[in-house]
Amino acid sequence: xxxxxxxxxxxxxxxxxxxxxxxxxxxxxxxxxxxxxxxxxxxxxxxxxxxxxxxxxxxxxxxxxxxxxxxxxxxxxxxxxxxxxxxxxxxxxxxxxxxxxxxxxxxxxxxxxxxxxxxxxxxxxxxxxxxxxxxxxxxxxxxxxxxxxxxxxxxxxxxxxxxxxxxxxxxxxxxxxxxxxxxxxxxxxxxxxxxxxxxxxxxxxxxxxxxxxxxxxxxxxxxxxxxxxxxxxxxxxxxxxxxxxxxxxxxxxxxxxxxxxxxxxxxxxxxxxxxxxxxxxxxxxxxxxxxxxxxxxxxxxxxxxxxxxxxxxxxxxxxxxxxxxxxxxxxxxxxxxxxxxxxxxxxxxxxxxxxxxxxxxxxxxxxxxxxxxxxxxxxxxxxxxxxxxxxxxxxxxxxxxxxxxxxxxxxxxxxxxxxxxxxxxxxxx
Numbered sequence: 001x002x003x004x005x006x007x008x009x010x011x012x013x014x015x016x017x018x019x020x021x022x023x024x025x026x027x028x029x030x031x032x033x034x035x036x037x038x039x040x041x042x043x044x045x046x047x048x049x050x051x052x053x054x055x056x057x058x059x060x061x062x063x064x065x066x067x068x069x070x071x072x073x074x075x076x077x078x079x080x081x082x083x084x085x086x087x088x089x090x091x092x093x094x095x096x097x098x099x100x101x102x103x104x105x106x107x108x109x110x111x112x113x114x115x116x117x118x119x120x121x122x123x124x125x126x127x128x129x130x131x132x133x134x135x136x137x138x139x140x141x142x143x144x145x146x147x148x149x150x151x152x153x154x155x156x157x158x159x160x161x162x163x164x165x166x167x168x169x170x171x172x173x174x175x176x177x178x179x180x181x182x183x184x185x186x187x188x189x190x191x192x193x194x195x196x197x198x199x200x201x202x203x204x205x206x207x208x209x210x211x212x213x214x215x216x217x218x219x220x221x222x223x224x225x226x227x228x229x230x231x232x233x234x235x236x237x238x239x240x241x242x243x244x245x246x247x248x249x250x251x252x253x254x255x256x257x258x259x260x261x262x263x264x265x266x267x268x269x270x271x272x273x274x275x276x277x278x279x280x281x282x283x284x285x286x287x288x289x290x291x292x293x294x295x296x297x298x299x300x301x302x303x304x305x306x307x308x309x310x311x312x313x314x315x316x317x318x319x320x321x322x323x324x325x326x327x328x329x330x331x332x333x334x335x336x337x338x339x340x341x342x343x344x345x346x347x348x349x350x351x352x353x354x355x356x357x358x359x360x361x362x363x364x365x366x367x368x369x370x371x372x373x374x375x376x377x378x379x380x381x382x383x384x385x386x387x388x389x390x391x392x393x394x395x396x397x398x399x400x401x402x403x404x405x406x407x408x409x410x411x412x413x414x415x416x417x418x419x420x421x422x423x424x425x426x427x428x429x
């Protein structure tokens with residue numbers, strides 16, 4: 001009974017002091033919170049370039065204006081928390097479920113985060129003007145422009161073949177509606193055969209300006225432009241120079257060049273068809289010549305045939321000396337040998353083959369060629385060295401036999417002194 005009475009007294013005592021106990025606990029918590037905030041206070045920090053994600057975008061629509069952009073977020077938290085925050089910890093969204101196509105409307109942007117104890121203070125901008133348009137598609141015929149002029153005697157047919165003949169376009173309907181043509185261009189400058197090229201395509205509006213923001217396929221088409229021969233013309237006729245005679249003795253005729261090398265003939269079709277595939281120049285004489293010549297010469301053609309745009313051609317004839325070869329023997333010399341050393345050459349003579357005009361080769365003597373080996377920086381021992389040949393101008397070195405000299409570099413032998421002989425007449429008494 002006494003124990004029960006004591007327990008009851010204790011409970012009454014606790015009950016009577018409960019408010020004081022609770023108050024003490026609250027004060028302790030408040031002190032702890034104050035101490036914590038003093039060491040780790042709250043602050044506001046700005047996070048830039050948080051991407052905005054659109055939600056509930058209507059099907060088959062595209063951003064015509066106001067593409068999803070970026071926002072700047074001000075977040076409040078304790079400094080230790082702010083130090084760990086990243087842009088990826090924020091989610092910025094705008095709900096497009098109420099946006100109608102073709103009507104620009106301002107859509108609010110909301111920002112959230114899953115990080116505890118972080119409060120979003122603000123985001124900038126808080127809304128964004130969005131203009132959605134329905135996606136459209138279609139097919140546009142390809143129009144190819146021909147640039148340049150074909151070769152003389154030909155014409156470009158207007159029966160152009162484009163593969164494929166149309167391109168498929170896809171994009172916002174206002175852009176699709178603005179497309180007036182799909183165009184490309186191909187050059188036929190100087191062409192004398194059919195032109196086949198892969199041509200890039202661009203989209204143009206009614207004013208000829210580029211239409212952007214639209215995709216098209218294919219980006220390139222194959223264009224075939226027939227290039228045909230004109231009636232009454234014979235193009236690409238070879239010009240053959242009529243060179244007669246021989247140069248002076250000791251000389252020969254070299255290359256012959258003619259500019260232009262081909263011409264286009266015009267005249268009655270029946271006459272043109274009977275002509276060969278070449279036309280000759282008037283005669284050019286090189287008899288007794290020792291130098292090259294260049295001369296403007298008319299063409300030799302029937303009276304009713306003309307060369308289109310050409311009255312003369314330039315013929316260049318090279319006159320060159322007759323070339324032959326000559327073998328000469330040269331003694332091999334030495335350059336760059338270190339003082340106090342000697343070089344033993346094997347062999348010490350070589351055959352030098354020179355090529356050039358007869359008149360120059362015939363006048364050469366042994367003194368006109370020099371053969372030597374370069375021994376600079378070579379150490380004592382056996383080496384294989386290519387000989388160097390110096391020879392006159394206007395001739396060429398064909399070969400050196402042998403092409404390699406074996407060189408032994410060694411110290412010079414010290415000569416043995418010879419005892420002096422004294423005659424009896426000079427002997428001392």
